[in-house]
Amino acid sequence: MKFSSNPGQKPESNRFESERSKGNQGRYQRRFLALGLLLIFLICPPSFLFSPGSVNLSESEYWQKTALTSSVVDSYIDRDLCYKNIMSFFGCLNAIRQVRSVIQDQELDLKIKENSDGNWAIKFRTTRKVQFKSLDKLLASLKTQSENRISEWKNLYNATLKQKLPFNTIIKKIISIGKPEDESMLSAVAVNSFVSYAHSPHDHILPLQMVNDQAQNQTEEYKGIGVILRPIASHLVVIRTLPDSPARRSGLLSGDILTKIQDKPVFDMSLSEASEAITRIKDDKVRIQFFRNGQTLKTTVVKTEVELKNVTFYKHNSKKNTWGVIRIDTFQKEETCADVEDALYNLETENKVDGLILDMRDNPGGLVDQALCVADLFLPKNIRMLEVRSFLSAKDVKVYTSKFQKVSSLPMITLVNSGTASSAEIVSGILRENNRTLIIGQRTYGKGTILSGQPFRAAPGKDIVHYQTFAQFYFPSGRSYHAKGINPDIELPSMASRSSSFRESDLPYYHILGALQTIDEDSSPYSNFYLSSELTRCTHLAQNQEEPTESAMSALGCLTASKNQ
Missing domain, CATH: 3.90.226.10 (2-enoyl-CoA Hydratase; Chain A, domain 1)
Incomplete structure (x- = not known):
């Protein structure tokens, strides 16, 4: 919404007059020189959010086009780099855990124990999935899991300082277990899992084509319910609802945990699957069940054209x-x-x-x-x-x-x-x-x-x-x-x-x-x-x-x- 006035005529007396541009069709001088592309995006990586913009290929297909190979992990994950400091060590362990989790399509925990012969054995176990009815309890559980994992990994770090683990050999072997067409994606998962612990939680790599497609597909209007979700440990959590959107009018709030879309459970569902489930609904009436502070609630959201x-x-x-x-x-x-x-x-x-x-x-x-x-x-x-x-x-x-x-x-x-x-x-x-x-x-x-x-x-x-x-x-x-x-x-x-x-x-x-x-x-x-x-x-x-x-x-x-x- 903008103020109504004749764009070709400015008010006779206006305390804003000195700030208005006289040579840019009504836009303003109040512009900072761009801080450069380096300062543009401060939000979390776009892959974490379900927004109106969409991508044209699957994640694996985008990575396939880059022809990235597992040799890239040598720049990050090897015997010496992983022991540079404890954060790097944790990054290497996280890379192993996440790559194997992607291959098996389930959350796994990592166990490395010394055998009687002095060698180290790697084992994976399925993380027990619990559906939480409130975001606070979910986050508290994740923090406890992280603290337990950190304690184990610290002990492992101290125990292997003299006989360092061959991390690059381990990670490449795990990548080779996956499908050949997924090598690029799994290599990227390894890099991203490492840097998110060793460098910064926001560091990551993305295919340039995916970045460009996401930017091009952002539109001023789209048909949907107007909600932005974040996947957190198999839960789809509402981060925010768009202004004057069907989701906001229906009563959905940030912090709500979705449990069903059209009576279909969404626990362990990906963002793309949730988006597809909403898109497939022909009569535009989306039945949503969700948890809020331990209570199970239901609402019906009618898809409409959402103006951003x-x-x-x-x-x-x-x-x-x-x-x-x-x-x-x-x-x-x-x-x-x-x-x-x-x-x-x-x-x-x-x-x-x-x-x-x-x-x-x-x-x-x-x-x-x-x-x-x-x-x-x-x-x-x-x-x-x-x-x-x-x-x-x-x-x-x-x-x-x-x-x-x-x-x-x-x-x-x-x-x-x-x-x-x-x-x-x-x-x-x-x-x-x-x-x-x-x-x-x-x-x-x-x-x-x-x-x-x-x-x-x-x-x-x-x-x-x-x-x-x-x-x-x-x-x-x-x-x-x-x-x-x-x-x-x-x-x-x-x-x-x-x-x-x-x-x-x-x-x-x-x-x-x-x-x-x-x-x-x-x-x-x-x-x-x-x-x-x-x-x-x-x-x-x-x-x-x-x-x-x-x-x-x-x-x-x-x-x-x-x-x-």
Whole structure:
């Protein structure tokens, strides 16, 4: 939605006029120079999500086209590299376990024991699959499994330091057990399983054709139910529902665990199988059964044309104030910042709102330059916003400052939850650290590193993209939110039952690293504006509301009134 005006004629008096481009057909000067392709995607690898875009081939067929061979594992998995450090050792064990699991099409655990003759025997056992009725219990179980596995693997590492295991021979032998046409895919599984432990949980390789197909198949509209799922240990978990989608209207919430589609069990079903099950339904009525906090619930979702709106906004009239709500769903489109500025123009000049609520719940992130541009809309010129510190060199630090005079000075609240990630966390953190907003909701996801997409050097000429984590974000205070998330100034406990509790720190990589640093318990950056007693009073008002948006409006009204007294 955009403000209605004649595109060929600008308003006579407009506080936004200085920011509007005079030579770009109504788009805006407020553009950061692109930070480069290295900074584009901050979200998890696309293969983890079921989104409206689709691919044209099976995963194995995409990898077949690259002609990748098992010789690639020599660059990662061999006797010496696997013992470089304990994380590399775990990566090699994970590669063996995952490749064999793919071949047998079931989750396996790995056991390596010393025989009486001094040799080491490798055994695989089927992991007992338990269907959980709540996401919290599922994640707790996975953490326990990881901790048990880590304990065993640590003992194995110490026991084999003198007589190192021939990992490259082992992994190649296991790959050879699979189908010949799957060699490329299994080799890729080995590489990805290794780097996800030894390097970063987000490092991975993908066929270039798959990347291109996924990008080309993303459309503004598609027929479906509008839900994004993540497979977690044989469970299909709702990560988020799209705005104004059939899934959202039917009552599905992030954190729900699907159990049946059209009366067919989906436990242990892949994303592609779930997508196909929904696509095959001819009468467009999709019967879904799911678990939520231990309860079994049912709903019927009617497939319709789903429009993928990136930015939406509306005004809300209360007894004393008019509030503007701007919802940013992702930062994956290059028009995101311009659309937010359109929304600001409409709300401030045409609707005369008294304050703003920036809703970024379940926003997975996207383009960094768009996130910085949006933050710039609310800040004066030359304000320090973000540091990007490279892992490759301590001297490689880039500092980003605001480039323009702020567009909006209205009081504002930012609404977040556990699904608010990466670029959305950048905006939230920048604005709070500069005393520009209060944050309401839940602790955010905690994704504060950057992926670089480069040709895969271990297999030159194979049309494979290697995504590597190469830098981390830091706010002006020097704090990083990575793996910790951003704590809200006002926590809304009621949101816990409405959103997924899966965060960055729930990935197995962090279980291996051990206990994370204590999450920073910052005092409210708004302390210069509001007394702690006022914030406490407004917190109580916010927490008494049922809906998060109503909580934000209540807090905004309370704090604005306190400031004006």
